[in-house]
Amino acid sequence: MKLNRGRLIFGLLIIAAGLALWMALSWPRPSLPGAPAEVDPIRSPVAVQVGAPVGVPPAASLPDRSPLRERASWERFQERYGKALKGEFSREGRLLSVRGAPGGSAPPGYSADDPGQVIQRTKAVLGDAAELLGLESRSPVEVTASKVNGSSAQVYFQQTFDGLPVLPYGKVVVDLGPAGELVGIDSDYIPALTASTLGGLAVEEAVRRARSALPPELRERKIEGGQRILWVPEPGAAQPAFEFLIAGRQLVVDARDGRILFLKDRREH
Amino acid sequence: MNSKVVGVWFLAVAGIAGCAKLETREAATAQCAPESLRTVTGSEGSANVLFPDPVAASGDPALSPGSLRLDLFDSAAPLRNLGGRGVLEGQYVEVRNGLSCGGWFGAYDEKNLFTYPYADARFQEAASYYVGDGYRSRLDELQYLAPAEPVRIIAHCDRRDNASFQFARDSAGQTYPKVCLSDSSTNEGAYYSDDAVVTIHELQHATTIDLYTGGTRAEQLTQFFYDEAGALNEGISDFMALAYTALSLSDAFDPRQFSRWALDKFLPNYRATRGAHRCPEYDSAFGARCSGFPGLSSDTNTVSYVYPDGIGWPYADNYSGSDKLRQAFLNYRSKEEIHGNGILLTGALFDLYEALKAGHGGDALVAQGLTMKAVLEALRHLPRPNASNRSPVTLRGFAATLLAWDRVPTVGFSEADHEAALRVFTERGLIGGRQLEPGWAQIGDGAVETPGLKVEDLPQTLKAWLGMPEAIPQTIETGRNNKADPGEVIALWFDLKNISEVTAGGVLLKVVSLEPELVTFLGNDINVGYVSPSETQVMYSKINGTAAALALSSGRYPIATSNTYFKTVPEYRNAPVTPVWVKVASSAPHGKQVLLRVEALPANGEASVVEFPLTIN
Numbered sequence: 001m002k003l004n005r006g007r008l009i010f011g012l013l014i015i016a017a018g019l020a021l022w023m024a025l026s027w028p029r030p031s032l033p034g035a036p037a038e039v040d041p042i043r044s045p046v047a048v049q050v051g052a053p054v055g056v057p058p059a060a061s062l063p064d065r066s067p068l069r070e071r072a073s074w075e076r077f078q079e080r081y082g083k084a085l086k087g088e089f090s091r092e093g094r095l096l097s098v099r100g101a102p103g104g105s106a107p108p109g110y111s112a113d114d115p116g117q118v119i120q121r122t123k124a125v126l127g128d129a130a131e132l133l134g135l136e137s138r139s140p141v142e143v144t145a146s147k148v149n150g151s152s153a154q155v156y157f158q159q160t161f162d163g164l165p166v167l168p169y170g171k172v173v174v175d176l177g178p179a180g181e182l183v184g185i186d187s188d189y190i191p192a193l194t195a196s197t198l199g200g201l202a203v204e205e206a207v208r209r210a211r212s213a214l215p216p217e218l219r220e221r222k223i224e225g226g227q228r229i230l231w232v233p234e235p236g237a238a239q240p241a242f243e244f245l246i247a248g249r250q251l252v253v254d255a256r257d258g259r260i261l262f263l264k265d266r267r268e269h
Numbered sequence: 270m271n272s273k274v275v276g277v278w279f280l281a282v283a284g285i286a287g288c289a290k291l292e293t294r295e296a297a298t299a300q301c302a303p304e305s306l307r308t309v310t311g312s313e314g315s316a317n318v319l320f321p322d323p324v325a326a327s328g329d330p331a332l333s334p335g336s337l338r339l340d341l342f343d344s345a346a347p348l349r350n351l352g353g354r355g356v357l358e359g360q361y362v363e364v365r366n367g368l369s370c371g372g373w374f375g376a377y378d379e380k381n382l383f384t385y386p387y388a389d390a391r392f393q394e395a396a397s398y399y400v401g402d403g404y405r406s407r408l409d410e411l412q413y414l415a416p417a418e419p420v421r422i423i424a425h426c427d428r429r430d431n432a433s434f435q436f437a438r439d440s441a442g443q444t445y446p447k448v449c450l451s452d453s454s455t456n457e458g459a460y461y462s463d464d465a466v467v468t469i470h471e472l473q474h475a476t477t478i479d480l481y482t483g484g485t486r487a488e489q490l491t492q493f494f495y496d497e498a499g500a501l502n503e504g505i506s507d508f509m510a511l512a513y514t515a516l517s518l519s520d521a522f523d524p525r526q527f528s529r530w531a532l533d534k535f536l537p538n539y540r541a542t543r544g545a546h547r548c549p550e551y552d553s554a555f556g557a558r559c560s561g562f563p564g565l566s567s568d569t570n571t572v573s574y575v576y577p578d579g580i581g582w583p584y585a586d587n588y589s590g591s592d593k594l595r596q597a598f599l600n601y602r603s604k605e606e607i608h609g610n611g612i613l614l615t616g617a618l619f620d621l622y623e624a625l626k627a628g629h630g631g632d633a634l635v636a637q638g639l640t641m642k643a644v645l646e647a648l649r650h651l652p653r654p655n656a657s658n659r660s661p662v663t664l665r666g667f668a669a670t671l672l673a674w675d676r677v678p679t680v681g682f683s684e685a686d687h688e689a690a691l692r693v694f695t696e697r698g699l700i701g702g703r704q705l706e707p708g709w710a711q712i713g714d715g716a717v718e719t720p721g722l723k724v725e726d727l728p729q730t731l732k733a734w735l736g737m738p739e740a741i742p743q744t745i746e747t748g749r750n751n752k753a754d755p756g757e758v759i760a761l762w763f764d765l766k767n768i769s770e771v772t773a774g775g776v777l778l779k780v781v782s783l784e785p786e787l788v789t790f791l792g793n794d795i796n797v798g799y800v801s802p803s804e805t806q807v808m809y810s811k812i813n814g815t816a817a818a819l820a821l822s823s824g825r826y827p828i829a830t831s832n833t834y835f836k837t838v839p840e841y842r843n844a845p846v847t848p849v850w851v852k853v854a855s856s857a858p859h860g861k862q863v864l865l866r867v868e869a870l871p872a873n874g875e876a877s878v879v880e881f882p883l884t885i886n
Contacts, residue, residue, distance in 0.1 A: 088657060096655040101673060145483030147649060149412060151677035154649050156483035168793065173483075173653050178677055186653035215736050224438035233792050234801060235656065245444075248435030250487050262794045263736075266487045267433040267449075268474040268502065269608070 073131050081182040095132035097186050104181035112178050113150045122155040122174040134191035141172050151178050162197040164230045190235050199240030199255025206242050209258025221247045231261050301370035302377035306354040314348040314381025316395035321465035321514040322530035325522050334459035339387040346399050355379045357398040361405035363419050364398045367426040393424045393462035400465045413645040415479040421447045424462045428454045432461045434474035436487040446475040456535045464531040469510035480648040493797045494846045495605040496808040497775040498662035504611025508618040512637050540585040543612050545619035548573050550586035551593035568824025570594045574613040576698030577774025577811045592826035602840045605810045614664050617697040624689040642680045647671040659798040659806045663775045663872035668699035703771045705874025713764035713833035718751045721881050725760040734845040752886035756855040760848035763867055764835045772814040775872030778807050783864040787857045791850040805849050813837045861885045
């Protein structure tokens with residue numbers, strides 16, 4: 001086969017670019033700060049995720065499929081919180097969940113009955129997991145609730161953007177055992193979110209427009225709420241909206257034009 | 270006195286009594302509490318109640334909702350934890366009236382004497398307070414009260430045959446939990462508030478959601494229209510109601526029967542009662558304490574509530590003849606309804622309660638507390654949805670979680686208690702057992718028009734299902750051939766075939782379109798398991814293994830079923846419970862085959878990947 005010189009140079013350039021990229025990704029990075037109380041680790045800047053092509057089988061657990069950087073980060077996390085912890089990762093290598101078992105010694109002075117300490121502890125965990133989870137300082141997570149009973153504690157976080165909750169995703173839950181040991185993380189965080197928080201309608205106008213588009217059986221029912229939110233119809237892009245409840249149904253209305261974005265019966269029988 | 274006079278006298282008295290009842294109820298329904306309330310009394314009061322339900326209170330299994338004798342059976346009960354404003358408002362619950370008072374307080378008494386006759390509509394309000402306060406007090410006593418704030422109960426909420434839990438928003442925009450107890454629309458004078466297990470079932474939803482989601486938004490444990498999270502949710506609510514009321518039940522009544530009043534007697538010609546036994550009422554050995562457990566055979570009318578083969582079978586015996594199992598299969602068209610599919614878990618938890626009772630010297634109160642705490646602690650640790658799994662909770666996962674946390678200090682199981690739980694869950698198939706191995710799934714026959722698949726494209730059906738007519742672009746021209754035509758929106762099901770002996774339970778389908786520019790999944794407003802335009806998820810309740818298929822399809826009363834999804838749940842196509850919603854591009858070439866990759870992950874085994882070709886018509 002006759003070798004085309006131009007093609008050969010082009011091919012060598014491609015190989016060189018690939019090598020450079022590999023080196024960049026696998027270069028050791030400084031570890032995250034160890035989450036002293038005065039630092040808010042939830043707002044640590046982290047890498048943006050890269051999308052994977054369709055049809056790529058989902059990544060299961062490390063280390064076989066993830067780039068070296070994610071693997072090192074996960075190993076550091078396990079060193080700190082428990083080598084027996086099992087992680088579930090997205091196709092892109094983002095941490096989706098962590099599972100462990102109760103048992104372990106408490107950090108000095110930790111009390112599982114103290115909500116303040118619990119929240120501090122979970123923030124520390126999230127700070128150390130921020131890169132793995134894909135948390136971004138421009139879209140921080142905020143505490144919405146905590147459940148503490150001395151045997152375990154759960155702290156519920158909600159992703160926000162410009163101060164608005166990002167729904168229906170964006171939930172992160174950290175689960176601690178009786179000694180403050182990490183037993184679980186669940187994350188539905190949306191990285192690389194693009195969002196417009198500008199919405200032209202007043203809530204009353206949004207209600208008026210939405211009401212006319214409701215199914216007949218709901219049109220005369222009382223519409224409650226009207227909180228401003230960011231609604232994510234699919235991961236990536238969020239749009240400004242209002243959230244209402246109408247006879248137990250969750251109703252989400254586009255804040256720009258009053259279009260119904262989502263209507264779901266949330267009643268349980 | 271001659272018989273005619275007696276007869277006339279009796280009719281006169283009955284007529285007058287009936288009119289008096291009607292007049293009293295009409296007068297009472299006009300009574301609502303003052304709009305402005307102030308502290309007028311203390312925290313204790315009294316009510317008349319029929320606890321836990323009119324049948325148990327009367328001792329008469331034949332008592333019916335229309336009976337004029339109900340007043341004979343009520344008894345005085347103390348009310349506690351009241352706020353002191355003369356209404357049914359307290360530390361744990363508050364009860365209002367929906368139909369008569371627009372959601373405001375109905376009953377009002379400056380001495381907290383809420384002792385109404387049954388004919389008075391406020392009877393149900395007071396009874397609901399008694400039940401709700403008692404139940405939530407118990408949770409607080411166990412140190413597992415959730416949510417912390419009072420739950421609002423609306424008695425006489427509306428007219429329909431159901432009860433529900435929901436979130437609502439107050440004028441300050443704060444979300445609060447609310448239980449709606451309806452008045453029966455099919456049975457005049459029948460009230461869901463009269464059945465304590467119904468009230469507690471709904472109150473438990475408030476607790477379950479609070480523990481799982483944090484309780485600050487209108488979110489749920491149930492994710493899809495059918496999933497095991499939903500079955501778990503319902504099964505736990507049934508169990509907690511049974512566990513609470515069991516201690517007040519005389520030995521004449523079955524503590525494992527969920528609802529001997531509302532579900533058993535309100536619906537005309539149909540019993541919807543559920544139960545926590547090891548087999549359903551129509552099992553041939555039900556009367557012998559389900560002696561056929563564990564078993565599955567249409568020939569002997571044997572079915573056991575063992576996972577996963579026990580999923581999808583109703584409880585009540587609404588059937589006659591010698592082939593009851595076959596009749597149940599043919600006539601019970603809700604095989605993927607979450608309340609029915611919670612029965613197995615309710616039974617397992619009740620088995621646990623009884624095992625603990627036996628292990629603690631017959632102390633029912635201790636056993637109740639231990640079991641309730643174990644359930645509530647486990648709820649806190651269940652996995653939440655993420656992009657990889659939109660419905661990660663399974664019945665088996667719950668059992669494993671309960672076992673992982675039952676010995677923590679706030680639950681307090683001993684090793685013996687833990688062993689009892691392990692034994693019970695193993696017997697019910699929720700722990701251990703044979704697992705499905707990779708490669709268990711293949712493509713089944715599907716529909717004639719679309720081998721391996723079923724397509725529903727009839728526009729009027731899809732519009733009715735979605736309630737969004739604008740989402741369905743096709744006309745009847747192309748929309749009645751049950752095929753995927755270019756430009757159509759279709760509902761799609763996959764006929765997975767299970768070649769293993771073992772039945773697949775709680776099968777999560779992760780469906781990926783390998784050509785998303787041609788076949789796309791509709792968004793999260795339509796596909797409940799939506800991940801992206803090229804991926805969505807859904808759950809099938811079970812797919813028979815070859816052993817179950819044989820046990821059901823052979824013998825004297827063979828059932829027309831087999832080891833495919835379409836034959837395991839033949840009603841799949843009648844309702845929009847388990848389809849995925851797909852948009853076929855207008856530019857999709859006729860005759861083109863688009864591969865849909867389905868990763869089928871059962872709750873009891875390994876995932877199996879199958880690629881289904883969807884042919885564009």
